[in-house]
Amino acid sequence: MSPDLVAHPGPIPAQAGIGLRFQHHQVVLDSRPDVAWMEVHTENYMGGGAPLRYLDAIRRDCPMSLHGVGLSLGSAEGLDPAHLERIRGVAERIEPGLMSEHIAWSVVDGTYLADLLPLPMTEESLAVVCRHVDQVQSHMKRRILVENPSTYLRFRHSTIPEWEFMAAVAERTGCGILCDVNNIYVSAHNHGWDAAAYLAGLPPAAIGEIHLAGHSVRPLPDGGTVRIDDHGSRVIGEVWALYREALARFGPVPTLIEWDTDVPTLDVLLGEADHARALLATAEREVRSADAA
């Protein structure tokens, strides 16, 4: 093993990780929790000072993944070269094991709308996203993962089922897919899709990571409900069940617990990661027994 590999624990293992947030910087540094890997939002480490120092220190013995929320892969007007360059700067410093972005958009006419907004699922959107994924991958000189969104709206002019859109982006650009199981559950509820059929529509070989998080349920005036992907609670039982289906289909995949609003103590996050770890171990055993048979 080369000294470089020892100095930089790079690859993200097919185990359970947690999203690292500012609230937990100090306690993670002090307690060095037993967690296989961590992931941060790239945009939170674009300056200097304390955040980067914590990340440098924590990253020294924990594989780290960079998850971007602001690149706006689906913008009709093209990527912001300055933002692409900021991302590259963070990646150079952190040497992440994985890098990911979203199938969404947030910039139009130079205005950043600070949310992961839904794309019309059209051939034009697909071409735009693929062009931008190509651009990112050649700028970063590496493969990225793209995450399926959670959405509350659908466009009348959409012509491609979202899972087919995801598969097509992976096929055309060679990127991987970050399968957010909670997002599938949320969007399936909001749009009346079949979550299992969604999973079945994704190419297993492209799945590079799974996200799990909590969401909330809001009543609508028409008597229905909309599920909101707010990352503010534990993963619900139905999403754990869908995660088991995903593991059965994809095999063991690096799995991240995300929590962004009402961030709990680190123990709560680690407890959620333990649950994922147990399900991953089961999936691992099943793969081995299938190989042996």
Place this chain on the structure above:
Amino acid sequence: MPTLLETQRAMRASLLDGEDGAVAAMLAEHLGADRLNIYRNTFITGVTKALRLTYPAIHRLVGADFFEGAAGLFIAQHPPRAAYLDHYGAEFPEFLRDFEPAAALPYLADVARLEWAVSRAIHAADTAPLDLSRLAALSPQDRGRVCFVPHPSVALLYADYPVDAIWRGVLDADDAALAGVDLDAGAVRLLVERRDTGVNVSGVDVSRLDEAACCFAAALCDGWSVEEALAAAAGIPADALLAEHLAAGRFFDFRLAPPEPTPSPAAAPEVWP
């Protein structure tokens, strides 16, 4: 069929200007205002939060409701231009200066200017400290031609009110200190900088300078040569001040001015932001 750009512009009009008509006509089924509101709330809440993190003292001075109202108007006028919200809100101090409902707090915009400088310092890029042996290696003549590059966290600020005392008192919730603030005490000149001394020690310092020391610091930060800055700083212990700036790491690089002495700029150095 609307193009992607038309779809995105329609969504922008809904989120930013509350004009739902164009995007509503593009939506499947009868999904309408309720679901658009989810996105609008996420946008406004997220950007307001970014503004609150940059301007915590303003938030406390005016209260949550007032702040949210002002932020909503500000965001409509100055929506974010980049997906890097740590650098969002540069125009907020000037917005507050002209914001009629805040007229009773004449120092508010200046406190905001200080908070902007503090925020810039918090998020400024890391730089390696200046290697002082590079200076020592210069001939005495060349040392006079040195033009320093300030650390990206360093800012100098002039304010009509004692905004440093207000800022500190508000963030420390120190009512006694705030009661002692004399709004008529006169202008202050402030030096804002970040000091990185350990993995988890990265604090922003705000200190007062007298007028002469501030002019000298501003000349150096503006790229005047050491010779020019010293010449303009007659009557103060400028050598000692320069040594202090260097020891504090306020410069991270330098270049040499052209050998032929250029005429000194006539105007006094600018104090910014």
